[in-house]
Amino acid sequence: MAVLDLKGLLKIFGTDVRAVDEIDLHIEHGELISLLGPSGCGKTTTLRLVAGFIDPNAGEIVMDGEVVSNANSVIPPERRNMSMIFQSYAIWPHKTVSQNVGYGLKFRGITGAEADKRVKSLLSVVQMDHLGARYPSELSGGQQQRVALARALVVEPAVLLLDEPLSNLDANLREEMRFEIRRLHDEFHITSIYVTHDQAEAMVTSDRICVMNSGKIEQVGKPSDIYDIPATKFVAEFVGVTNSIRGKIGAPGLFEASDGAKFMMNADGGKAGELVSIRPHRIQVHPENADVGGADAQNVIDGEVTRGYYFGSTVDYLVKVPGLEEPLRVIGDPHQFFGVGSKVRLTIEKAAVILVSDS
């Protein structure tokens, strides 16, 4: 296990592409942190910098107090005691499952019966113990993924790096393997960095999520914080869907939209801002003129349904309200369906109106 510190890490490709733009990140012992962002945001580059496959232009990576990468020198990947799971699995096709899993052990002085024992035990952890003699071409995608996991874990690495490990699996298997990765992390507690563009994967597997965009970190936090209290417009829109409303703070605790609508919110220490985010599922839908209680504790807005899609577990509405040019997106309860043209009353808790920075 290890503590990792990325300090002012900079990687420039070509002459001016700042793939990783002076980021700072602290990763605790036994923590699983995911780097989440769209393609080209710098998450994979960050991972490869940590692995030692590429050299930073500036900044440093510190592992348990020791500098492993800086602009002048880089400890090669093989001397970092890390493991990595690759997007393509990178299972060696000319070695059997057992040979694949056992390969890293010889570099750690573990050979013979002891090595066999460890390979067997790891294969049983990933439920592959009966397939040790197979060649990779005889395995399914999910099984290859399990071999990759066993191979990475058998060497008891200080740090485990995962580069979009589930992106080549079909939807069902991907869901299953998310839980599998979390289960293995709970069992081994290896400091891990998990790169993904899939927010659900990040939510399920991670202790903390680091959202990246254009080479910079937008926000780092627990999955629930990222979702409930997004710091920036980018985070709010990339992680889940949201209503972004432009305007300004009128008085403390009151946000005035440019088109006239007013939203009460929790007064946030006089924070300034020109944008709020309201998650669709934080808006409740009631029938017209319903008694929804005090209008001083929550926002109460009347509107008209312009679209309603039934999804089984939810209904996805667009509701036109006065004082907003764009209709509000609302996720409602399917047991009370409002057709297009219905007049409805919406309520929004103060805490659901989140001031975000416009980046």
Add this chain to the structure above:
Amino acid sequence: MTQDAQQLPGMISGGEPSATRKFDYTVIVWVVLLILLIILVANPIFQLFKESFFVSEDEAGGFTFQNYIDAFETDEYYKPMYITMMLAISVGSISLVVGAVMAWVVSRTDIPCPNLIRNGILASFVTPPFLGAIAWIFLAGQNEGWLNKWIRGLFGLSEEFYLFDIFTMKGVVFAMSLYSFPLVFIVVLAGLNNISSDVEDAANVAGGGTFHTMFSITLPLVAPSLFAGFILAALEAMILFGIPAVLSIPAGQHTMTTQLRAFMVSEDDLLGLASAYAMPMLILAIGMVWTRGIVLGRRGYATVGGKGGQRRPQKLGAWRIPIFILCLIPLVCAIVLPGFALLTTSFMRNLGGGLEWSNFTLWNYHFILTNDAVRVSIYNTILLAIMAATGATIVAAVSAFIAQRKLIKGHQYMGFMATAPIGIPGIVLAVGLFAAYTKQPFVLYGTLWIMFLAYLTKYLPLAYQTANAGLSSIHPELEESCRIMGANRLQVFKDVTVPLFKTAVIASWILVFMPSLRELSASVLLWTTNTKVISVVIVDFYEETLLGPISALGVLLLLITLVAIVAGFRLVGRDFMSSSG
């Protein structure tokens, strides 16, 4: 193994990371490659160019256009150019039709034994064309040709009657087409196999019949492959030396290649004239190869759909067997008949004597195995083929590795450099090498080295393409995962790269070895008494009308090739011959 382990646990312990910057190998690699490229390509082509502007006997006379004027104004020299162009167009067209139709039949219909046809065509591809041409003299010579005799006997016709005469321009076109159509076949088959049947099914569903679909969907999609195939076949016809040397010189016609050789072996020093004469061939050939690259390069749309989806063969119905027989004809003409003719004549005392025991002899084999010149040539051929295959494979593997793994600055130019000689006709290359390495300070003429250079240059692009294709199928993550598990660069190379790259390297070696065994068009200008190779001896014997020994030598050459092919199949698998595309 324990030693490895001892170095490693120190992993994340000692203070500062080692400040050793890797030594920059970039400069060394580029210098070596540049020197190689200068020796192999730049210098010969430059010397060729230079010589073309000097009158050979009188270099002091300085710069002149006289060579070009002589080459293009003299009727005698101009005519072979015209003939060569006609040959290229005829052979290209015939090969296009035969090759494309057979590719479509094999790829898209329910023809019986498609693999027999496919492998047969690949086999005709490795038959030396000059051997095929000689065999066809036995088969279709005016008076003594077996086919003519057989027809006369069948219909009781007079001795003057003949149906076939191989010593005509038609005969030359026929023989060349036999060994050029496989080029079209391979390219078009690859193109067809890249088109998923789904696109055709979609056209059927939209209401297009089989015929309409073929012309409006399939044909446009393979058009780039058809064009590329035509170019390859026409180019082959243009630069071939063996068949015209065997068939058209006795018919009294020179082609550009045979005319070039006539200049080079002339009593007068006509190097300047030869160089000027080689220029249009060089420019045309390189232009054709580039055009083909451009056309194939933008065939992105042809690979859409990839190899996915089941292929639904078109039903040929009642035509199934007739079309099958039709498809066998080119194969019978290219391999079965010539092979049979060579094998039987190699055991004949008297070539006109027919298939009788009294006519049986082992003398031809005894002759070639006891003749010193022949024995030296066998030794030279095998030695040169091994040297060329090894040299080309090493250079190709190293540069493909550097290019794919982006190991040094400028790695993206590596492929261009390794394939730079592509398109330079062998015989033109030989004139260039002759011009470059017969004078001080580099006198290589008269040694095997100059022939080695010729073979290396000629086959380097082929070796590079094979190695590169093999290497690009190895995902870099396979090596990176090895690094992160604790292996250093050397161990990664040993444990992952070499085992996975091995197949492509072996394929590349054999793909250079086989054509090197029968190389003629460059060798025929570069040989000297001690550096003859089998193909040159065959042409020599032909000029001395030693037809029996030629057959025996041809059988020997085919046997060696066969061994290489079998070894290839054993080591690489059955697809190795089509792996280079």
